[in-house]
Amino acid sequence: MCLAVPGRVLRIEERDGTKMADVDFGGVIKEVCLEYLPDLEVGEYAIVHVGFALQRLDEESARRTLELFAGLGILQEEFGDPWEAAVAMGRTAGGAETGVEEVRR
Amino acid sequence: MSDTIERPPAEQPDLTAWTCPLPLRDQTRVVMGHGGGGVMSAELVDHVFAPAFGGPLLAGLGDSAVLELGGARLAFSTDSFVVRPLFFPGGSIADLAVNGTVNDLAMSGARAAYLSCGFILEEGLELSVLGRLAEALGAAARAAGVEVATGDTKVVEAGHGDGLYINTAGIGLLPPGVDLRPQRVVPGDVVIVSGAIGLHGVAIMSVREGLEFGACVESDCAPLGGLVEAMLAVTTDLHVLRDPTRGGLAAALNEIAGAAGVGVVVQERRVPVPAPVAGACAMLGLDPFYVANEGKLVAFVPREHAEAVLAAMRAHPLGAEAAVIGEAVEAHPGMVVARTGLGGTRVVDLPLGEQLPRIC
Amino acid sequence: MKYIEEFQDPELAQRLLDDIRATVTRPWALMEVCGGQTHTIIRHGIDQLLPDEVELIHGPGCPVCVTPLEVIDKALEIASRPEVVFCSFGDMLRVPGTDRDLFRVRAEGGDVRVVYSPLDALRLAQQNPDREVVFFGIGFETTAPPNAMTVYQARKSGIRNFSMLVSHVRVPPAIEAIMRSPDCRVQGFLAAGHVCSVMGVGEYPELAEKHRVPIVVTGFEPLDILEGVRRAVRQLEAGTHTVENAYPRAVRPEGNPAAQAMLADVFEVTDRSWRGIGVIPDSGWRLSGRYREFDAEQRFAVGGIQTREPAACRAGEVLQGLLKPHECEAFGTICTPRTPLGATMVSSEGACAAYYLYRRLELPQARVNAAAAGEASPVV
Numbered sequence: 001m002c003l004a005v006p007g008r009v010l011r012i013e014e015r016d017g018t019k020m021a022d023v024d025f026g027g028v029i030k031e032v033c034l035e036y037l038p039d040l041e042v043g044e045y046a047i048v049h050v051g052f053a054l055q056r057l058d059e060e061s062a063r064r065t066l067e068l069f070a071g072l073g074i075l076q077e078e079f080g081d082p083w084e085a086a087v088a089m090g091r092t093a094g095g096a097e098t099g100v101e102e103v104r105r
Numbered sequence: 106m107s108d109t110i111e112r113p114p115a116e117q118p119d120l121t122a123w124t125c126p127l128p129l130r131d132q133t134r135v136v137m138g139h140g141g142g143g144v145m146s147a148e149l150v151d152h153v154f155a156p157a158f159g160g161p162l163l164a165g166l167g168d169s170a171v172l173e174l175g176g177a178r179l180a181f182s183t184d185s186f187v188v189r190p191l192f193f194p195g196g197s198i199a200d201l202a203v204n205g206t207v208n209d210l211a212m213s214g215a216r217a218a219y220l221s222c223g224f225i226l227e228e229g230l231e232l233s234v235l236g237r238l239a240e241a242l243g244a245a246a247r248a249a250g251v252e253v254a255t256g257d258t259k260v261v262e263a264g265h266g267d268g269l270y271i272n273t274a275g276i277g278l279l280p281p282g283v284d285l286r287p288q289r290v291v292p293g294d295v296v297i298v299s300g301a302i303g304l305h306g307v308a309i310m311s312v313r314e315g316l317e318f319g320a321c322v323e324s325d326c327a328p329l330g331g332l333v334e335a336m337l338a339v340t341t342d343l344h345v346l347r348d349p350t351r352g353g354l355a356a357a358l359n360e361i362a363g364a365a366g367v368g369v370v371v372q373e374r375r376v377p378v379p380a381p382v383a384g385a386c387a388m389l390g391l392d393p394f395y396v397a398n399e400g401k402l403v404a405f406v407p408r409e410h411a412e413a414v415l416a417a418m419r420a421h422p423l424g425a426e427a428a429v430i431g432e433a434v435e436a437h438p439g440m441v442v443a444r445t446g447l448g449g450t451r452v453v454d455l456p457l458g459e460q461l462p463r464i465c
Numbered sequence: 466m467k468y469i470e471e472f473q474d475p476e477l478a479q480r481l482l483d484d485i486r487a488t489v490t491r492p493w494a495l496m497e498v499c500g501g502q503t504h505t506i507i508r509h510g511i512d513q514l515l516p517d518e519v520e521l522i523h524g525p526g527c528p529v530c531v532t533p534l535e536v537i538d539k540a541l542e543i544a545s546r547p548e549v550v551f552c553s554f555g556d557m558l559r560v561p562g563t564d565r566d567l568f569r570v571r572a573e574g575g576d577v578r579v580v581y582s583p584l585d586a587l588r589l590a591q592q593n594p595d596r597e598v599v600f601f602g603i604g605f606e607t608t609a610p611p612n613a614m615t616v617y618q619a620r621k622s623g624i625r626n627f628s629m630l631v632s633h634v635r636v637p638p639a640i641e642a643i644m645r646s647p648d649c650r651v652q653g654f655l656a657a658g659h660v661c662s663v664m665g666v667g668e669y670p671e672l673a674e675k676h677r678v679p680i681v682v683t684g685f686e687p688l689d690i691l692e693g694v695r696r697a698v699r700q701l702e703a704g705t706h707t708v709e710n711a712y713p714r715a716v717r718p719e720g721n722p723a724a725q726a727m728l729a730d731v732f733e734v735t736d737r738s739w740r741g742i743g744v745i746p747d748s749g750w751r752l753s754g755r756y757r758e759f760d761a762e763q764r765f766a767v768g769g770i771q772t773r774e775p776a777a778c779r780a781g782e783v784l785q786g787l788l789k790p791h792e793c794e795a796f797g798t799i800c801t802p803r804t805p806l807g808a809t810m811v812s813s814e815g816a817c818a819a820y821y822l823y824r825r826l827e828l829p830q831a832r833v834n835a836a837a838a839g840e841a842s843p844v845v
Binding site (some may be wrong): 137389 | 573
């Protein structure tokens, strides 16, 4: 379900009383409805599905997630034992600094 | 509020009764998929046209036929153009009408010499539009080095055509020693694509009703005769060429694999896909392998010539981004398999009909 | 494309795979709920790269696949009317109803159009005031807000010649139904990231606790899937069952409140039949009272159409993870993408079609031969 792709907002304007934006998907520009993300700004990225921006893409979070992935092997190399490395990762993975938040009720 | 409609359970297709040639399974009418260049198009040819026409030449089912006439070897091809809209970024239906047929001839190794050109005009078409298209057609023919030698014009009532349709047929001389057929492909052959894929299909989609998007993409529509000549100058021993038009790279590779009885392995990451094509495909849920091209070719070349042929292609303006993308293999004959960037594999199937944007 | 390519990086994928291999000690069965995730897994061959211990069960999260036959038949009926312009997302056109599909309706003269967005359909209604424009409103929580906004705007602008055939479905009740099934083998879920972009994660802790399953909110690129698997496996090995967000770049815990408010206004929760599975309580949305006048089912009086599903199709078992597509007798023989018995063979992210398209290489040769013979194309 739900083919939604990240695109970058180029221009925002009201069209027929609806907040619309031109969004750039790697060189392809498509008109997108911003009614669900009214405070989105030019230059920001959003997750777009069937012509609607549904959620802001958090660039900082994306960067941290990639850093986490890049750190996986390196930690393993340092710790030697892969299982211990995984456990060690687990101890640090709860916080926002690794880009993966744990959600508990 | 309404009547309850009781429906019987769906009847299952009986494949035990399915032998060749029979009427098309489960279709009583032509649907758009029959023109998509995929499985359904192949079925029309296999089950309607080939049995009715007979003839050994058609059995080759290439984009062009190779004929012997008065001691000369000729390539002969025809194609009809029904593209909508008539003008699109990077070209028009007139450019396609010339280059489509010129390229079909080029894929057999022939340089197109003469074209015929049939116009089917819809009542009400503006003469200025027809004028622009005629100019474009003439310019495209000059660029391709081919002469429009004969033509025809018919008009249909308003509402019976999309403005205009064009049919072209072309004829060209085959150089001696050139024999390009999928049957010549052997395991070990190197697969080369002449440049970035998907540009034409994305350019067309960008102006199609209901999908419109802005794109810095132009159709790659171009005549390939010169590029093919440059390749044949390296060696006449190329095995097969195809222009991956409808159905894209996937259809071209499947046709060759099927006709040659070899498997094909493609390294997915080596296939040049421009950013806007990747972007449009991501947005619409399409696979660039299935998107149409109008100025690219894919070549199966004996391994010993691959390097020299690639160099010759890159020296030609229409092959500057040529790349080796895979090889023919003994395993899984008839099947095209992609090695994914992550190291997995997937089957690249013949497209069924037209590719549909998906939401999920 | 930025934020797509980085998440397909082979080297980082290898690091994630190494980590999964190092963590896993025994077999685990995970379900990726969403068809988009199934598509990524099969298209990139991720299932082949995972250690044997990790089994991925392809869940029911393809809206095209689970839209019930009866609704398809209603769509076909409406689309056949001469006054109607019937608009749909592309992948619905090939889904077979009882005796035909939308392509066939178009070939028979119906005005059936593919649109990218529901707003395109609304625009068509404005441009063609003498036609009835109907939009086929299918999808999960991700697609529901765009469709809701479209109906809202139709009402606000007084566009009377627009209506929607609504068959929306909701994910959490489906997870609940799967976990309740006595044969359920699923030990952990990769939840659908874009559904959570809209709805947040508030519905999941209760499910995780009640059924003692880890639920990892997961994205759609290869690295996202691997990270979802990695987190689920780590939880299973450690014996925990919490909700984790492995897709924080696109999912906030609270989701998108504006979209949720619109959904609550335009739709109301209803029982919904899922193709191949049956009725799941509270698993769907229909137009709420204020918007009932835009309900195509009422406008075209097709509410009475009732249809039975073909018995040979075992899509229900496939969607519940009880059967792998190629284990079905019909797979590749009487059921192919060309002659689909059920919707899982139709949509490119239906589990059966995905297996057929991308996995025939590994399937028993007899099946491949049979399938190829049925295709009338030179596949063997």
